[in-house]
Amino acid sequence: MSLLVVGTVAFDEIETPWGKSGKILGGAATYIGLAASLLTDEVRLVSVVGGDFPEEYTRLLSDRKIDTSGIRVEAGCKTFFWSGRYHTNMNVRDTLCTELNVLAGFDPVLPQAFKKSRFLMLGNLTPCLQKRVVEQMEPRPELICMDTMNFWMDTAMDDLLEVISMVDILAVNEEEARQLSGEYSLVKATRKILAMGPSTLIIKRGEYGALLFHEGQMFAAPAMPLELVHDPTGAGDAFAGGFMGYLAREGNTSFDSMKNGLIYGSALASFAVEKFGTERLLNLSQDDIRERLLEFVKLVSFRV
Amino acid sequence: MSLLVVGTVAFDEIETPWGKSGKILGGAATYIGLAASLLTDEVRLVSVVGGDFPEEYTRLLSDRKIDTSGIRVEAGCKTFFWSGRYHTNMNVRDTLCTELNVLAGFDPVLPQAFKKSRFLMLGNLTPCLQKRVVEQMEPRPELICMDTMNFWMDTAMDDLLEVISMVDILAVNEEEARQLSGEYSLVKATRKILAMGPSTLIIKRGEYGALLFHEGQMFAAPAMPLELVHDPTGAGDAFAGGFMGYLAREGNTSFDSMKNGLIYGSALASFAVEKFGTERLLNLSQDDIRERLLEFVKLVSFRV
Numbered sequence: 356m357s358l359l360v361v362g363t364v365a366f367d368e369i370e371t372p373w374g375k376s377g378k379i380l381g382g383a384a385t386y387i388g389l390a391a392s393l394l395t396d397e398v399r400l401v402s403v404v405g406g407d408f409p410e411e412y413t414r415l416l417s418d419r420k421i422d423t424s425g426i427r428v429e430a431g432c433k434t435f436f437w438s439g440r441y442h443t444n445m446n447v448r449d450t451l452c453t454e455l456n457v458l459a460g461f462d463p464v465l466p467q468a469f470k471k472s473r474f475l476m477l478g479n480l481t482p483c484l485q486k487r488v489v490e491q492m493e494p495r496p497e498l499i500c501m502d503t504m505n506f507w508m509d510t511a512m513d514d515l516l517e518v519i520s521m522v523d524i525l526a527v528n529e530e531e532a533r534q535l536s537g538e539y540s541l542v543k544a545t546r547k548i549l550a551m552g553p554s555t556l557i558i559k560r561g562e563y564g565a566l567l568f569h570e571g572q573m574f575a576a577p578a579m580p581l582e583l584v585h586d587p588t589g590a591g592d593a594f595a596g597g598f599m600g601y602l603a604r605e606g607n608t609s610f611d612s613m614k615n616g617l618i619y620g621s622a623l624a625s626f627a628v629e630k631f632g633t634e635r636l637l638n639l640s641q642d643d644i645r646e647r648l649l650e651f652v653k654l655v656s657f658r659v
Numbered sequence: 660m661s662l663l664v665v666g667t668v669a670f671d672e673i674e675t676p677w678g679k680s681g682k683i684l685g686g687a688a689t690y691i692g693l694a695a696s697l698l699t700d701e702v703r704l705v706s707v708v709g710g711d712f713p714e715e716y717t718r719l720l721s722d723r724k725i726d727t728s729g730i731r732v733e734a735g736c737k738t739f740f741w742s743g744r745y746h747t748n749m750n751v752r753d754t755l756c757t758e759l760n761v762l763a764g765f766d767p768v769l770p771q772a773f774k775k776s777r778f779l780m781l782g783n784l785t786p787c788l789q790k791r792v793v794e795q796m797e798p799r800p801e802l803i804c805m806d807t808m809n810f811w812m813d814t815a816m817d818d819l820l821e822v823i824s825m826v827d828i829l830a831v832n833e834e835e836a837r838q839l840s841g842e843y844s845l846v847k848a849t850r851k852i853l854a855m856g857p858s859t860l861i862i863k864r865g866e867y868g869a870l871l872f873h874e875g876q877m878f879a880a881p882a883m884p885l886e887l888v889h890d891p892t893g894a895g896d897a898f899a900g901g902f903m904g905y906l907a908r909e910g911n912t913s914f915d916s917m918k919n920g921l922i923y924g925s926a927l928a929s930f931a932v933e934k935f936g937t938e939r940l941l942n943l944s945q946d947d948i949r950e951r952l953l954e955f956v957k958l959v960s961f962r963v
Contacts, residue, residue: 443843539748540887563867564879572957573957573958574958574961575868575881577959580846581844582844582846584844611961648963652963655879655881655959657915657919
């Protein structure tokens with residue numbers, strides 16, 4: 356089924372203990388879209404880029420059957436740019452530079468054909484933009500999932516709470532869940548967050564996997580222990596893309612389906628971090644994915 | 660099968676955001692022994708206490724069929740005492756006071772009948788004491804598991820490496836695995852640590868569960884997300900006790916059996932933290948354990 360992805364398409368420049376990436380393709384919607392496109396066909400992307408955005412990058416996306424007609428090009432502007440540096444402990448990163456550029460004036464207008472998309476993934480963006488997207492959908496999608504970050508909790512909490520009340524699934528990390536709820540225990544935090552509107556909460560825990568909470572049920576997905584994490588940029592977005600891509604492919608939003616979606620998301624995230632930027636996602640085969648899924652099954656299987 | 664546990668039996672005094680425990684029963688061997696005794700019958704304990712150690716506490720252990728004849732009482736000395744304070748983030752704790760007391764002169768001499776124990780669990784202790792225990796075993800146990808801590812890596816690395824080379828399973832936390840190996844990646848750290856002697860490595864990750872590495876195979880056990888962690892003291896020891904107690908009960912040291920052991924260990928650890936000190940472990944029914952195990956099965960089950 357159709358999956359609409361809204362979020363940033365950007366240039367990233369990344370430094371890790373293993374090297375420097377130079378200026379490369381980045382952005383939440385890029386990672387979400389690429390990961391989802393490995394699992395399902397009808398992926399549509401809404402974003403904005405500047406006149407400096409190479410056609411070659413757009414082609415990388417459209418070659419993977421991602422509908423890029425919703426990526427507006429503002430010829431007189433520059434593309435959103437982020438640069439950051441990671442340390443040996445990849446959970447810590449310094450932002451070296453953020454240039455909003457074209458993103459500052461972004462007003463997502465959905466192409467008519469996109470408004471009927473059955474699934475909607477809202478990448479991390481200003482809450483009021485996320486809201487404007489939801490309001491344009493007709494009819495309401497079967498499933499809306501949103502990502503966000505602590506920055507919006509500090510600067511736009513009212514808007515954020517409004518969007519949260521409109522979606523089915525909220526995906527945040529542990530610290531964000533704690534900040535949003537004011538509760539340290541994730542079980543208590545979940546109860547408060549689900550009272551804000553969503554029926555489902557995903558708590559992303561990086562190298563420790565992810566938790567899924569839905570109607571009194573709980574599921575823990577592991578992360579794959581890796582030899583080397585080359586670049587964690589986009590891992591959370593690849594995770595969300597794998598999750599929503601799987602659900603869109605199955606057309607099934609049951610708890611069982613969401614559990615599988617979490618495993619697919621974890622698998623795609625585990626690939627994403629193996630190389631700089633989108634490189635690994637762009638060079639993945641279906642066999643690679645199948646093999647990694649089997650590794651996940653083995654990683655957690657037991658019989659008491 | 661028989662399980663010998665060697666480690667501290669102590670007084671603890673604990674402060675958490677939820678209250679103060681007063682002076683209560685503590686010590687690694689106490690938690691390990693209690694957790695193991697919930698799964699298997701032949702648990703034997705070797706430790707030392709002072710003349711101030713109440714008979715009532717020894718009876719708490721022997722009532723659970725733990726053989727306490729290896730707990731030496733040094734009448735003229737005081738029992739090992741530890742006190743600490745936890746914060747809302749229970750991963751951080753301040754040690755307020757450590758009084759080695761009777762532990763300073765501890766020389767573990769095994770009762771003749773204990774030397775033939777089939778399984779041996781070495782709680783965290785000075786490495787040279789751990790070594791002295793292993794040397795007294797006759798014949799060598801089928802399985803030796805040891806716990807340790809970063810303090811011994813800083814102060815007695817040579818001794819530590821010698822004991823590590825004598826055991827089958829090493830159980831450490833993430834930071835300790837990194838310090839011991841000099842590798843940040845846990846996969847690389849594991850490779851180096853297994854080259855030091857053990858055939859199996861367990862990496863304890865607290866609220867994130869535990870990893871098991873054995874002969875090129877990997878298993879990730881989750882931790883149970885809890886409403887409230889009342890007191891994390893002894894969680895790692897309850898985990899080790901559940902793990903070894905299960906293996907001793909089954910008399911099976913295969914990878915499959917160890918995976919189950921990790922789940923039993925995680926279940927007992929999840930109980931241990933629900934109340935101050937040993938309170939919850941002392942009031943657990945077999946039904947409680949069975950129910951928690953089913954929750955663990957549900958927590959990680961999926962079918963891709």
